[in-house]
Amino acid sequence: MINFVTTRSHGYTVRHLIRQLGNARHWSYERLFRQKELRSGTWVFTDHERLSHFEIALAAGVANRLERGGARVLNHPARVLGRHDLLKALHAAGINCFSAWRCESQPRPNAFPVFIRNEFDHLSADFELIADQPALEAALSRMKANGIPLAGKLVIEYAGQEVSPGVWQRFATYRVGDRLIAHHNVVDFRWAAKDVQDKQRLLAHPMLATFVENERRFVVGNLYEDVLRRAFDLAGIDYGRADFSLVDERPQIFEINTNPAHGSHGAIYRETHPGRVETQKLSEDRLYAALRDVDLPAGGRIGLDDPALLPQQAFRRLFTGLKRA
Structure with a gap:
């Protein structure tokens, strides 16, 4: 049984896969965090960039318990790099010729043009290309003046090449x-x-x-x-x-x-x-x-009542209480 774990509002992404595979199911993190035990099998954690640090810690605790119970875990939440760190690592490894900076860190890119995107989603259309450092500083100043936080946003160097003129x-x-x-x-x-x-x-x-x-x-x-x-x-x-x-x-x-x-x-x-x-x-x-x-068969039950998951247990009680309210 393959278990795909996504944020609650983004489960639509795996519906087609689940229909095709048959032996698969979907979990939201909200539902996962309310469980006292889970079945073994294969567990695929996704949507890391959409989780808070607290939720990442909870998910990692669940993943640890699953691994110790004999389940196969893909994308362990403690091991997946976020977008900023990944782009930095790819540049440092010589794979990418471009790099990225956090908007709140007074970025000074090595090359222009650049663009600004969110770190926490996958929107990738209609980005404005920013031509130089003064234009970048002006764009960041406008964001702050308009009440748009710089936290969670990245400045990324443009790296593209046409396959045909205009394509x-x-x-x-x-x-x-x-x-x-x-x-x-x-x-x-x-x-x-x-x-x-x-x-x-x-x-x-x-x-x-x-x-x-x-x-x-x-x-x-x-x-x-x-x-x-x-x-x-x-x-x-x-x-x-x-x-x-x-x-x-x-x-x-x-x-x-x-x-x-x-x-x-x-x-x-x-x-x-x-x-x-x-x-x-x-x-x-x-x-x-x-x-x-x-895909591993759905095996025995794995208890989540573990001292390492005490924060998760507290969250579960809180979430259940809110649900009943």
Whole structure:
């Protein structure tokens, strides 16, 4: 039994996986923290960046108890790096050519342009590129003047490269246990490539067939596996999706999402490019196979009434009391 643990409002991300796998279920952290015992099996902790420090400590305590009880734990909350620390580590390791700074630390980036994003979510569209240090300082001053806190926000150096004039791409590779699965490649007319908005423009693009072939080669060859494995290892992430671009053929990883929204990718190509559907089927089949490989049967019950979990027990009593109120 694979147990996916997410924040309560972000459980939709795993619904498709649970339907496909069958032997899987979803837990919210709120529900998890109210349990007195859990069954063994495989437990996947996600959404670390959306948890408070207190909740991370509670989740780590549960993960420790699960491991001691014989369960398999992926993404142990005590070992997963946050976005800021991961970007710093990737830069220090020579994987990324760009770095990041916390907004409240008087950032002075090494290169411009830069952009500002939240550390606690995965919004990645319509970022404003900031041209130089004076413009950055002015942007931070405006944020404070408008009552927007700098805490929880990052300044990140831009690292992107067009795949065709006015077209950018984003690759996505999953990790499940020890396996890496090249999954899909999105092309977009915005530098923060996400999901293309102008589908007809993309379908009419003269390089569409090349984009489709690029994705096929990426998935079939599981390209960039070695560097991505290093990145996942640095992050302490056993399950998740790395989103990255290429700059001079080098992967530049801008995040590893432990709770990626998983569903049907690539519908924009299906009417005219059935070859992409076959590519996506291959990557999906590999992903499901990897998940089944890490699936442990739901074994014995593991008690959570442990001295190490006293803060968790207090939280459970508090949460239960609030629920009854």
